[in-house]
Amino acid sequence: LAMAARLIDEDPALAHEHALAASRSAGRIAIVRETVAITAYAIGDFALAVRELRTFRRISGRDDQIALLVDSERGVGRPDRALEVGRAVDRSALPVDVRVELAIAMSGARLDLGENERALQELDIPELDPDRAFSWSAGLFAARAAVLEELGRVDEAGEWMRRAQIAQSAIDAVDADREVIVVEEIEGRGDEHADR
Secondary structure, three states: OHHHHHHOOOOHHHHHHHHHHHHHHHOOOHHHHHHHHHHHHHOOOHHHHHHHHHHHHHHHOOOOOHHHHHHHHHHOOOHHHHHHHHHOOOHHHOOHHHHHHHHHHHHHHHHHOOOHHHHHHHOOOOOOOOOOOOOOHHHHHHHHHHHHHHOOOHHHHHHHHHHHHHHHHHHHHHHHHOOOOOOOOOOOHHHHHHHO
16 A cells, blocks of 8 residues: 555556555455555546445445545546435535535536536535635636636636636645755764763
8 A cells, every 4th residue: 555655646557556456455444445446546447446436435434535436437427427426425524625626526527418507506615715725726726717618708717727826836835845854863963062
């Protein structure tokens, strides 16, 4: 699992192989099934991702990967099923970031069905604050821009894309400030201070 997490961004196929190896040894552990699902999604095996995410939910009783399940249902060409899965969850019980990801996935399913106005409505959530940047803001703003573009509202789409870029820059700056610099002990330095 550690190797899958380390490799997921640079080599998703190899990360998936590691996840599958873990599942052969510990297939009844929720985090293992979750990892298999995430890596399957990363390589575009949406059918496997759906199966593993369902198993993960059954074992864990958690909905924190519900957006990925909705998106995987879209990936196998079932936007109607994706919407059904998303509607079956109590959104008020979800963590904020998961709720935002779910709104984006549900909006995408509406676009798949050609329901562009309803796709925009899926994104009208309390977290859509154009004047503040949170970890989820850039993705939410970009999703709104994409829907507005589909609707032919190009100027508004451009404004939301600009907001997405500003939000991403703000989050990147905060993340840069949180970087930890490790200073290795300089040999002999401790003895020098001890003599003073």
